[in-house]
Amino acid sequence: MSILVIASHDNKVLAKSTLQVVSAASLIGGDIHLLLAGSPLASLAEEASHSEGVSKILVADDAIYQHQLPENLALLVASLASTYTHILTAADSVGKDFLPRVAALLDVTQISEIIEVLSPDSFKRTIYAGNAIETVVSQEPIKIMTVRSIAFAAAGKGAGKASIEAISALPAFTQSEFISSEAVSRDRVELTGANIVVSGGRGLGSKEQFVLIEKLAKKLGAAIGASRAAVDAGYVANDMQVGQTGKIVAPSLYIAIGISGAIQHLAGMKDSKVIVAINKDENAPIFSIADYGLVGDLFQIVPELIEML
Amino acid sequence: MKILVPVKRVVDYNVRITVQADGSGVQTQNVKMSMNPFDEIALEEAIRLKEKQIATEVVIVTIGGEVAQDILRTGLAMGADRAIHIVHDSEIPPLHAAKLLKVIAETEKPHLIITGKQAIDDDANQTGQMLAALLGFPQATFASHLEVVENSAVVTREVDGGHVTVKLALPAVVTTDLRLNEPRFTSLPNIMKARTKPITKYLASEMNVDLTSRLKIVKVEEPKKRKGGIKVKDVAELVDKLRNEAKVI
Numbered sequence: 001m002s003i004l005v006i007a008s009h010d011n012k013v014l015a016k017s018t019l020q021v022v023s024a025a026s027l028i029g030g031d032i033h034l035l036l037a038g039s040p041l042a043s044l045a046e047e048a049s050h051s052e053g054v055s056k057i058l059v060a061d062d063a064i065y066q067h068q069l070p071e072n073l074a075l076l077v078a079s080l081a082s083t084y085t086h087i088l089t090a091a092d093s094v095g096k097d098f099l100p101r102v103a104a105l106l107d108v109t110q111i112s113e114i115i116e117v118l119s120p121d122s123f124k125r126t127i128y129a130g131n132a133i134e135t136v137v138s139q140e141p142i143k144i145m146t147v148r149s150i151a152f153a154a155a156g157k158g159a160g161k162a163s164i165e166a167i168s169a170l171p172a173f174t175q176s177e178f179i180s181s182e183a184v185s186r187d188r189v190e191l192t193g194a195n196i197v198v199s200g201g202r203g204l205g206s207k208e209q210f211v212l213i214e215k216l217a218k219k220l221g222a223a224i225g226a227s228r229a230a231v232d233a234g235y236v237a238n239d240m241q242v243g244q245t246g247k248i249v250a251p252s253l254y255i256a257i258g259i260s261g262a263i264q265h266l267a268g269m270k271d272s273k274v275i276v277a278i279n280k281d282e283n284a285p286i287f288s289i290a291d292y293g294l295v296g297d298l299f300q301i302v303p304e305l306i307e308m309l
Numbered sequence: 310m311k312i313l314v315p316v317k318r319v320v321d322y323n324v325r326i327t328v329q330a331d332g333s334g335v336q337t338q339n340v341k342m343s344m345n346p347f348d349e350i351a352l353e354e355a356i357r358l359k360e361k362q363i364a365t366e367v368v369i370v371t372i373g374g375e376v377a378q379d380i381l382r383t384g385l386a387m388g389a390d391r392a393i394h395i396v397h398d399s400e401i402p403p404l405h406a407a408k409l410l411k412v413i414a415e416t417e418k419p420h421l422i423i424t425g426k427q428a429i430d431d432d433a434n435q436t437g438q439m440l441a442a443l444l445g446f447p448q449a450t451f452a453s454h455l456e457v458v459e460n461s462a463v464v465t466r467e468v469d470g471g472h473v474t475v476k477l478a479l480p481a482v483v484t485t486d487l488r489l490n491e492p493r494f495t496s497l498p499n500i501m502k503a504r505t506k507p508i509t510k511y512l513a514s515e516m517n518v519d520l521t522s523r524l525k526i527v528k529v530e531e532p533k534k535r536k537g538g539i540k541v542k543d544v545a546e547l548v549d550k551l552r553n554e555a556k557v558i
Contacts (some may be wrong), residue, residue, distance in 0.1 A: 030491075069475070070438065071447055093468035097450045100403070100438035109402045109524040111431045119525050125431035126532070127431050128326050132335050137409040175478040176447035179463065183471040196557070220558065238453065238467055238488045238522070245487060247469075253557040263325065270535055274555045276547065282540075295481065304544045309558070 001030030001120060006077060006089040006099075007048060011038045011066065014048050015088035017149035024152045026053045026115040027090055033058055034162070035064040037076055041152050052158035062169035066095045067181070071173035074101035079170060081106055081142060081175045084090075085120070093133070093144035103144045110144045111136055115151040129244035130267030138269065144233020150192070150250045150271070154233040184239055189213075192238065194223030196253045199242055199268070200235070203279065203298055208270050210235040213257060219309050225269075227259045243268035258298050262288030310456070311357040311366045312477075313419035315410050316384055316439070317458035318377045319430040332528045334554040335430075346378040346492075347385075347425025350485040352456060355423050356388040360526040363457050364421075366390050370413050371407055372513065374398045384502035386495040392506070397513035401520060403431075407439035408518045413511070414444055419480060420461060426451050426484040435509075449475050453488035 002026045006016035018034070032053050036044055037060040045059045056224045058080070064072045077098070079088060087102065089095035091113040103110035115133070116124035122137045123145065190198065198220060200213035203247055210230070217224045225242040226235065242249055244267040253274035259265060261277070261284055269275070277290035278298050286291040294301060320326055321341040328335055345519040352550075358364040369384040371377050374523035380421075381392040396408050414422060424442075427434035449455075449464035453472065456463045462477045467486045477483075513520065541547045551558045 016424050030358070067473070069320060070450070077440075081555045085476060093451065093466075097438065097448075098433050100435035101442040101448070102409060103405060103435070104442035106437035107404070109404045109522070110435050110439075111524065112435060122527075127529070129333060129429065129432065130532060131326050132328050133530050133532050134526050135530075137525045138528050139525070173447070175481070176449075177476045179474040179476050181468075181471060181473045189324070192469070215469070228487075238486070239469070240473065244429075245427075245464070253551070253555070264322075270532075272556050274537075274551070275538075276551070287540070288537045289535045291555065292547055293540045294544070294547050301544055308544055 001086045002083060003027065003028060003030050003032045003086040004035060004080060004084045005032060006037070006082070006087070008090045008092050009036065009038060009096055010046060011044070013028070014044060015092070016154055017092060019154035020149035020152040021088050021090050022053055022155040023037070024114070024117055024147045025086070026155065028086055028120050030085065031055050035060065035077065036079070039066040046174055049164055050157050052155045052164070054158070054162045057162050057164045057280060057304050059164060059166050060169055062168070064169055064172040068180040068233040069173070069176055069178060070098035071176050072170070073098040073175060074105060075132055075170050075192050076265055077102045084142060085144040086143045086145070088145050088147055088155060090149045095146045099144060106142060106144070108142055108144050109138065111138060112146050114145050115148050115149040121302055124248045129264045132269070140155055146232045148248060150248060161163045168188070184237055185194060189223035189246050191223040191225055191242070192249060193278060194249065196220050196222035197225045197249050198222045198257065199225035199227065199250045199259060200230055200257050201259030202229040204230060204235060207235045212301065216302055216306050219306050227265045229262070233263055256286050256288065256290070257302060260284045261289070267304045310364045310420045311368065311417065312364045312469050313414060313422045314348070314352045314355050314367060314369045314389065315390040315424040315436065316352065316371050316380060317345045317367050317428045318342050318371060318373050318380045319345045319428055322429055322450060328470040328529055328531045332530055334529045342379070343385055345425050345428045347427060347485050349492040350487070350489050351423040351425050352384055352387055352389060353490045354485065357490065358457060359388070362431055368393060368417060368419070370395065370410065372397055372401065372409055378508065381508055382503050386500040388499070390506065393511065394508050395511045395513050395516070400523060402524055402550050403433045403435035404439055405518065405520050406436050407443055407511055408461055409516055410440050411443045412516050412518065414440070421457070421479060422482045424484055426486055437484035446481050447477040448479055448482045449487040450484045453484050455483060455489065484536065502517060515528070
């Protein structure tokens, strides 16, 4: 078996999720190659070549891959596919975007967001916002899959070093064009890889009062999350949404404040190691999964908590 | 400009689903079904483009059994001009859905195809991208803002850590994220009016698409339940537990 993993990166740093996908690939077993497509990739190939389990790094360093446009990525990956039995990438916003295009170009059924590898052709994934888990068996000649990275431990540094091979870019797909990108203020901790997440819900009452969550997060060095209700109410931007339609997180500590615990929110955080819930409604569903619940007024509790930490 | 909006009938997002005891799937009989919420956002966007006189016609299309007609009527009541029903009784993977939709797109020749980023039943997040690839169209997934400028679509996409704006030459496929708009409610007069709008039927089995699945779902189970813990009496106890019992801070 031979597995191609498409790396997630920002042209400078390899995302942790890639190492988690490599570890999922190791569970399938076989030769693992890592594709880096971007520009300019500088030292990224060198960094990636020390990943445990990876035998070869393929580097497509070309301006047409700089912004990870799905049309170009898909053509590149599809052109490499014939020698592989599995093609994997992280279920992040890039992977979800381009991989179905690869699958369609190759006429292969894709398996989205696997959470467990049972055998080289059998996998588990969640459906219905995490309320059910399905086991699928693929009879496709190539298994094309996105991986829910938090379900797998990251691969470490290997003793050896993978070989590095440059590959040439394909002719560019010309009907789409990158215009601009805007990063959400990044003096913050990245949500998906955070060790501690503090999330606020509709209980915060307003955008101004959501600052309380930010203060607590700052004190703990935590990432900030929000429920869909808080996002819908306009307290925070959508990229902070934790839940099936937002981000899926599994930190060591998740603190849910003023969040009732709708199913779709729970789907995004129920794999956290320790869950704390602070809510004035003692019957809120969030308490049924929280390790430590505190019933009361968050506007009294949270400042007190910040004080005591 | 013509817009095609593929929509899917799913278990209503407010329903707490039940996994069948025999592991065969999720209970979908006798539960409330509705249009996939992300598809509803897609349709709303298409209707708004028509109201701005950028689009001239909005056509919705679904794949499903006879019962799927109900969401087409909902879509027509929201403001779609006409509907296409690809009749097929069993579940099909996104790849097959995309192939059937490609047949419709080749007949209808839309300038823009807008659909939801994912259906809330299988959470696959594939159909729009696959349809774009099969048609050779550019794509913009997870749209939070869409503007049609001359012969192109300028789309702001929600991505990890921020936003990206891309410009697509039409025809193109756009998939919607939550932030794009808030779908309207249908009014009674519009529901009445929708009854006379046309629905064209196709039989999936007669569309020259191989519908043999190469992916078998062998088991559907409930996720492991997380047990609730304890209630603490005050902040001091909480901090103590987190420091000394859970050791997470």
